[in-house]
Amino acid sequence: MKTTAVSLKVYARSQSPHKSSPFEYHTDKDGGFAAVFMETNQFQVVGPAGPLVAVAGEDLVLPCSLKPSISAVDMTVKWSRPHGSETLVHLYTDHEDRNERQIQSFRGRTALFKEELQKGNTSLKLSRVRVSDEGQYKCLIDNKSWQDDVTVVVRVEAVGTHPVISMEGYDHSGRLSLLCETKGWNPEPEVLWLDNEGDSLPAENTETVRDTEGFCVKQRVIVQDSNTNRFFCRVIMREHMKEAEIFISSK
Structure with missing residues (x-):
């Protein structure tokens, strides 16, 4: 008897509404299913495994990168604080920094490594760290058809005055x-x-x-x-x- 292959595309939903993951499923001759990952423009945003410890007054790099290491030059890179009325820490979009709505306390203290964007490195350099910089940061990457993000936690250590x-x-x-x-x-x-x-x-x-x-x-x-x-x-x-x-x- 002749066996007919059936192809069915389904979308597995993740926590984010922007992260539907297409797979193509095929039946084999024994009636089983094999899943094949079909999408090519997807990526994962990865960050540090644990909290970063910074020293007040020094510079700090908040790691964030794409996996696989594809170019982020044409993407939107947004660093933000998850809480408060003002959240923007640094924004790169349309091949330039757009920090008009940046939180005032971060003005002149943030920068991306532009030469590293081609390698998928979207890490943020934070200069002259302050105690108020302590907390959570979100690194979000968007290529218009797909986006992902990662949370980075910063702890700031400051040695105070002589008693x-x-x-x-x-x-x-x-x-x-x-x-x-x-x-x-x-x-x-x-x-x-x-x-x-x-x-x-x-x-x-x-x-x-x-x-x-x-x-x-x-x-x-x-x-x-x-x-x-x-x-x-x-x-x-x-x-x-x-x-x-x-x-x-x-x-």
Whole structure:
């Protein structure tokens, strides 16, 4: 008996409405099905396997590329932040940068590697990283018939100022209040008070505020006259440590 081959084109839907994936299915002589990938203008956008750690003040490259390594010269490359009323970080379309609607804080700090677009490299260079740059970024590539994107997570590490100790005054019991202040840290640092023997002193209260430059921390401690009257404020963030000391002369 003669066997007739049947060809059926179906579309497998993915999470994005722009990513319908055509395959062509053929029946073999035994009645089984074989799937053949037919589309040639599709690609995958790939990024780093995990979060990137940047140092405030330095430059950072956010990796993003096409797989396979086809040219992105004629495509649209859009880097954006997924949250907020303003989202555009960098836009390349029609063979030029179009950053009229770019988030103000990124003005003059972003660039693509234009000579690498031919190789499918759509990575973004971010200059003079700020603490406020921390968070998620989306790299979207569009060739008008197909698009894909990847999310890149950035963590920013900032080493803050040297701590400053000041005397706030004595209470009615003759105890002295000391204040330690430091700012510009990210993530939030640990602040410790130590006596001359290196023993930890219990803090009275801690005030922590975060702004665009990082964490500002103020911590107080109440001390009494001792044999040395020397005290230390130590600020620790991961492998970074800064310390200040104060010597209190006897009243």
